[in-house]
Amino acid sequence: MSVKPPSRVVLFDGEVDLQRGLLERGGETFRLTTREVSLLAYLAARSGQMVSFDELLIEVWEFSPAVVSRAAYHTARRLRQKIEEDPSKPRHLLTVHGEGLRFEPWEEAAPAAPASTTPTVEPVSSLPAQLTRFIGREALLDELASRLTSERLVTLVGPGGVGKTRLALAAGGRLQAAGALPGGAWFCDLTTRQGRAGLHEALVTTLGLRQVDDDPSVRLIRLADALAAHGACLLILDNFEQLAAWSSDLLPLLQRAPELRLLVTSRVRLKLTGASALELPPMDPEEGAALFLERADGAGGASWARPGPASPPDRRRCGAPSTGPGSCSPPGSRRRWSA
Numbered sequence: 409m410s411v412k413p414p415s416r417v418v419l420f421d422g423e424v425d426l427q428r429g430l431l432e433r434g435g436e437t438f439r440l441t442t443r444e445v446s447l448l449a450y451l452a453a454r455s456g457q458m459v460s461f462d463e464l465l466i467e468v469w470e471f472s473p474a475v476v477s478r479a480a481y482h483t484a485r486r487l488r489q490k491i492e493e494d495p496s497k498p499r500h501l502l503t504v505h506g507e508g509l510r511f512e513p514w515e516e517a518a519p520a521a522p523a524s525t526t527p528t529v530e531p532v533s534s535l536p537a538q539l540t541r542f543i544g545r546e547a548l549l550d551e552l553a554s555r556l557t558s559e560r561l562v563t564l565v566g567p568g569g570v571g572k573t574r575l576a577l578a579a580g581g582r583l584q585a586a587g588a589l590p591g592g593a594w595f596c597d598l599t600t601r602q603g604r605a606g607l608h609e610a611l612v613t614t615l616g617l618r619q620v621d622d623d624p625s626v627r628l629i630r631l632a633d634a635l636a637a638h639g640a641c642l643l644i645l646d647n648f649e650q651l652a653a654w655s656s657d658l659l660p661l662l663q664r665a666p667e668l669r670l671l672v673t674s675r676v677r678l679k680l681t682g683a684s685a686l687e688l689p690p691m692d693p694e695e696g697a698a699l700f701l702e703r704a705d706g707a708g709g710a711s712w713a714r715p716g717p718a719s720p721p722d723r724r725r726c727g728a729p730s731t732g733p734g735s736c737s738p739p740g741s742r743r744r745w746s747a
């Protein structure tokens with residue numbers, strides 16, 4: 409063989425140590441036969457090129473050119489059962505026109521794959537600009553920003569309307585302003601998303617990726633790789649509560665994108681290993697009053713009786729439950745008091 413074979417081969421969901429003949433996939437180790445290792449090593453040394461069955465029989469099996477055999481074909485089939493996630497749709501070990509085999513390693517296969525997504529690596533921000541000023545919550549904002557600098561998965565939990573989204577955006581904005589997110593920050597609104605596919609679709613759209621692979625595990629890897637390409641970045645996942653069953657899908661993102669930080673807002677606590685949860689209480693009465701008055705002004709407050717500057721809002725008149733930021737609903741604010 410003229411080209412030196414690699415010592416390891418990276419697969420879509422695993423890795424082969426060619427020297428030891430071991431395949432690691434999904435946390436398990438499998439042993440390859442000597443022939444399987446030789447075949448894989450030979451093909452991997454010519455990644456991306458078709459190698460004829462005739463050449464394989466001579467070079468790997470050391471048969472004489474006169475021998476007719478399907479040995480290479482059968483070994484390739486057995487190898488596919490081990491290294492391919494779906495042997496009927498191989499990603500790595502491909503038969504070419506029945507004449508030979510071609511090996512596609514994962515790193516090279518990824519950008520060329522038909523369903524591939526193309527990450528943009530410039531710093532980006534999809535944090536929506538706020539039309540109103542951020543009121544109060546200084547200690548909580550400090551706490552959240554500091555957790556996001558030291559931890560990679562933070563959940564912000566509280567009832568509907570308490571101010572989670574607003575605080576999450578303020579914390580993201582603060583980190584960006586401090587230059588802590590050179591890779592960018594994204595805001596992903598999950599309010600109307602349902603199920604695992606809904607979660608993935610929202611992520612693909614938010615990250616501006618072009619296509620979605622049909623296979624959920626591939627989609628996750630594509631998403632994680634796109635995020636990893638951005639380096640230090642933040643993804644805010646807003647209103648995650650109805651997707652709580654799929655929260656474990658966030659872990660591969662963190663595993664494959666080592667500089668990614670996730671800030672997840674939810675009305676319910678999420679069962680997520682390693683997540684740091686911050687509970688958001690209602691605003692204190694003064695801040696609540698300030699918010700109420702600002703919104704009343706913004707919505708043409710002339711028709712609203714305005715209490716003196718230090719007076720708390722009149723809860724009986726507002727008639728709203730006591731879960732919101734200021735305990736009563738500012739006119740014009742989106743409010744879902746269901747939690």
Ligand SMILES: Nc1ncnc2c1ncn2[C@@H]1O[C@H](COP(=O)(O)OP(=O)(O)OP(=O)(O)O)[C@@H](O)[C@H]1O
Nearest residue numbers: 541542543567568569570571572573574733741744
């Ligand atoms: N600190 C704040 N400063 C200014 N406005 C705020 C603040 N906190 C909340 N608000 C406003 O109160 C309203 C409700 O807040 P927000 O949407 O953040 O609640 P939420 O907890 O995310 O609710 P939900 O669970 O329904 O998504 C919004 O109009 C928001 O802009």
Ligand SMILES: [Mg+2]
Nearest residue numbers: 572573646647
């Ligand atoms: Mg919200």
